[in-house]
Amino acid sequence: MNTKRFPDYRGSTPQLLPATVDHTTRFCRPARPTRLILSAILLAALGAGAFAADAGKAALEKKTSKDFMENPTGPFHSTTEQLIDEAVLRQHRSGKLLLLHINDVHEILKPPPKGLGGLAYVAGYVNQVRAQRKDTLFVDAGDILEKGDTMSRVSRGEASYRVLGSIGLDCTVPGNHDFVFGLDRLLENIKLVNLPIICTGMTYNDTKESVLPETMIKQVGSLKIGLIGATIGRSARSTRPVTQFANPELGQRINELAGKLEREVDLTILVLHNGTWAGRLMAKAAPAVDLVVCGHSNEVTEAPMKADTGALVVDVGRAGQWVGTMDLIVDCNQKKIARYTYEMIPMDHSKVQPDPQVARLVDELDRKWCPGNYLPKGSTAEGARTPQP
Numbered sequence: 001m002n003t004k005r006f007p008d009y010r011g012s013t014p015q016l017l018p019a020t021v022d023h024t025t026r027f028c029r030p031a032r033p034t035r036l037i038l039s040a041i042l043l044a045a046l047g048a049g050a051f052a053a054d055a056g057k058a059a060l061e062k063k064t065s066k067d068f069m070e071n072p073t074g075p076f077h078s079t080t081e082q083l084i085d086e087a088v089l090r091q092h093r094s095g096k097l098l099l100l101h102i103n104d105v106h107e108i109l110k111p112p113p114k115g116l117g118g119l120a121y122v123a124g125y126v127n128q129v130r131a132q133r134k135d136t137l138f139v140d141a142g143d144i145l146e147k148g149d150t151m152s153r154v155s156r157g158e159a160s161y162r163v164l165g166s167i168g169l170d171c172t173v174p175g176n177h178d179f180v181f182g183l184d185r186l187l188e189n190i191k192l193v194n195l196p197i198i199c200t201g202m203t204y205n206d207t208k209e210s211v212l213p214e215t216m217i218k219q220v221g222s223l224k225i226g227l228i229g230a231t232i233g234r235s236a237r238s239t240r241p242v243t244q245f246a247n248p249e250l251g252q253r254i255n256e257l258a259g260k261l262e263r264e265v266d267l268t269i270l271v272l273h274n275g276t277w278a279g280r281l282m283a284k285a286a287p288a289v290d291l292v293v294c295g296h297s298n299e300v301t302e303a304p305m306k307a308d309t310g311a312l313v314v315d316v317g318r319a320g321q322w323v324g325t326m327d328l329i330v331d332c333n334q335k336k337i338a339r340y341t342y343e344m345i346p347m348d349h350s351k352v353q354p355d356p357q358v359a360r361l362v363d364e365l366d367r368k369w370c371p372g373n374y375l376p377k378g379s380t381a382e383g384a385r386t387p388q389p
C-alpha cells in the first residue's frame with residue numbers, strides 16, 4: 001500500500017511516477033456516488049491489468065470542475081500510457097520532463113478559508129517538486145485576472161501580476177480576462193515582474209510586429225522544449241491598435257511556428273488560453289504540436305485527452321485548486337512523447353506546505369491595497385472574506 005502523500009521524485013533513477021498510486025491512502029474524505037462509480041471503473045481496470053481502460057477514461061474526461069469541487073480532494077486518477085514501444089525507445093536518445101501546469105487563477109491569490117488553492121500553496125508544491133526534479137517545467141495557461149481577491153482589482157492587476165511573477169513560472173500566456181484594464185496596462189504589469197509570457201496571433205497594426213514574443217525555447221534537463229503561446233483573445237483596447245487572429249489564421253500561424261520549432265527542439269508544447277475543444281483543433285492544424293496545455297473553459301481533464309494527431313490535451317480546472325503533473329519520457333529521435341504518467345495534485349492545505357515568501361507577499365499586497373480588510377486588534381467583527389473559487 002502506498003502511503004506517500006505525494007509522488008516521490010527523489011533519486012535520479014529514470015522511473016516515472018508509480019503507475020498505481022493508491023489515492024485512497026492520501027485522501028480519505030468519503031466518496032460521493034459519482035466517485036464510487038469512478039473508483040469501481042478504476043479498480044476494474046486495475047484488476048484487468050489495463051490501468052487506463054477506455055471506458056473509464058471516457059467517463060473521466062466528461063467530468064467538469066463542478067464535479068471536482070463537490071469532492072475536491074479525491075480519490076484521484078493516475079494515468080500511465082506507453083506510446084512508443086520500449087524496445088524502439090531503447091535504440092533512440094530519450095530524455096525526461098516533469099510538466100506542471102495551472103490555468104485560470106482568476107485572482108484567487110489568498111488561500112480560500114475552505115477548499116483548495118492559494119498561490120502560496122501552488123508555489124510550495126512546485127518548489128517541493130523542483131527540489132527533487134531539476135527537469136521540471138512549470139506553465140500557466142492564462143486568466144490571472146478578474147473574479148477574485150479585491151486587492152487585484154484595486155491595484156488594476158498589479159497585485160495579481162506581482163504574485164504570478166513570484167511563483168517560479170517558466171511560461172504563461174494572456175487570457176481574455178487579462179485584457180480587462182486594456183493592453184497598455186497588461187504590458188505594464190508584465191514588465192513590472194519581467195513575466196515570461198508568450199502569445200502569437202496579436203500584432204500591431206502599424207508595424208505588423210507581434211505584441212508579445214510568440215515562442216520560447218527552454219532547456220529542461222537534457223531536453224530542448226519549444227513553447228508556443230496563443231489565446232482566445234478579447235478586444236485588446238490599446239493606444240496602439242492591434243489585430244488579433246481568429247481561426248483559421250491562428251491555426252495556420254501556430255502550424256508555421258511549430259514547424260520551425262520542431263527542427264530545433266525535442267518536444268513542442270502549445271500553451272493555449274482556450275478550452276480542450278479548441279486545443280484539439282489547434283493540434284490538428286499544427287501536427288508538430290505534441291502537447292496542448294489549455295485553459296479558459298475551466299474543464300478538468302483528469303486523464304489527458306487526445307487530438308486526432310495523437311497530441312495530448314490537458315486542462316486543470318481553475319483557481320490553482322490543483323496542479324496538473326505530467327511525468328514524460330520523450331523519444332528525441334522521433335521527437336514524440338514515448339510515455340507519460342499524469343495526475344492532478346490537489347492544493348490541500350493539510351497536505352501541501354505553502355511557500356513562505358509567496359504567502360508573505362500575498363499578505364503584504366492585501367494589506368497595502370485593501371487596508372479595510374484588516375480590523376483593529378481585539379475586534380470581534382469579521383473582516384472581508386476571500387471569495388470562494
Ligand SMILES: [Zn+2]
Pocket residue numbers: 143175176177273295296297
Ligand atoms: Zn478565459
